[in-house]
Amino acid sequence: MAKHNIILTRPGKTLKGTVQLTGSKSECNRALMIQALSKGKVKVENISDAADTVTLQKVLSQKSAVGSPELATIVDGINEDAIIEDSGLQAEDSRVINIGPAGTAMRFLTAFLPLQDATVTLTGSERMQQRPIGVLVDAVRKLGAEIEYVNNEGYPPIKIHSGFKQQANRISIKGDISSQYITALLLIASTLPQGLTLEIEGELTSRPYVEMTLAMLKQAGIQHTWQGNVISIAHQEFAETSLYTEPDWSAASYWYAIAALSGEAELFLPGLTPYSMQGDSVITEIMANFGITSQFKDGGVYLTKEVKPIFRKIFDMKECPDLAQTVIVVCAALGHEATFTGLETLKIKETDRVLALQTELAKIGVKLTEKGQVYKLDCSEKHIPENVFINTYDDHRMAMAFAPLASVIPQLEIEDADVVEKSYPAFWDDLKSVGFNASPAL
Incomplete structure (x- = not known):
């Protein structure tokens, strides 16, 4: 697929208007998995139009992915019909599912597909095949799944065999690698004949995402206990209900960044609430340091800007790593030499986000230095060129985190x-x- 660059300019410095955000990708992907596991008892409302969600919904709705004899491949994952394709991975007894760059789908399906009566090869984009999956595969194998690596040990593609029989109901998993591994296991727990007790080893990264998973399962009738580092879910049936996906706080974060870099701001984001399950709603607290006030009324949130000194020097992104690029870019643009912690998982995202940030911030003279697990911004040589080209490294958050620099x-x-x-x-x-100029690059 050809890449299309965009030229972004901003004639004015005032941010004013209303922006209706798409549904939360994080919530919607979990809701779709719950819907599939409940065999239709649970309905999903306000489905996100994010490509990752489109991909997951398409896979879950394709009977060929979970039991039909035809070979099917989901190509690129974006608004494409499932087609038969010679992927080089197929075997006579195997369907091939290509989820493209959809990382959440890769993790969730790795736990979900062993429970289906089919042999399936699960693969993705070139970058997806470089992102580790071994910790989750090991956990699912302990539960009773038969999974083998097609190419490289610990990485997709993986071949998932039919015939799952539960062999364990208590397993351990590291908590500091990816919360999506833990969520993938929690989502299937109630459908396992013996249920599941999950012991989290070490510090839990992105805890709000695990809390979101459990809260949504509870809405669908699935109860749990969480004591210390142990989460237990017994075998139980889903209730008939609907799960509503609220607007995406991760998407809202880019508007907070734009407001922070504006002279004035009066922006309304409908549908967002102060009681969100999404961990990225913490952006309201983070951006308060940059003079952005969040007022919840009229069924949404109003953002306003007040010019004020920035005092906060340390930002811990452990529980909201998807906000890291956004906050770091804002600090760099403002010349605020902050320190960041909790960035460990950024190196195994869509790209190595730490290296990508270092490379792109250097274009405005800002350094992001790494010492152990502490990262510091050095803005002493910051400058603002007339033109800057931003590489995105096939990472959606690089594009949107750097766009406010316009x-x-x-x-x-x-x-x-x-x-x-x-x-x-x-x-x-x-x-x-809201007044930006965005035109294709020639």
């Missing part, structure tokens, strides 16, 4: 504008609706 850089060129489809397809159109 507020301070006269002309910003963003590589591969379509990459935002992964989580926020309307991003560029929404920018244009």
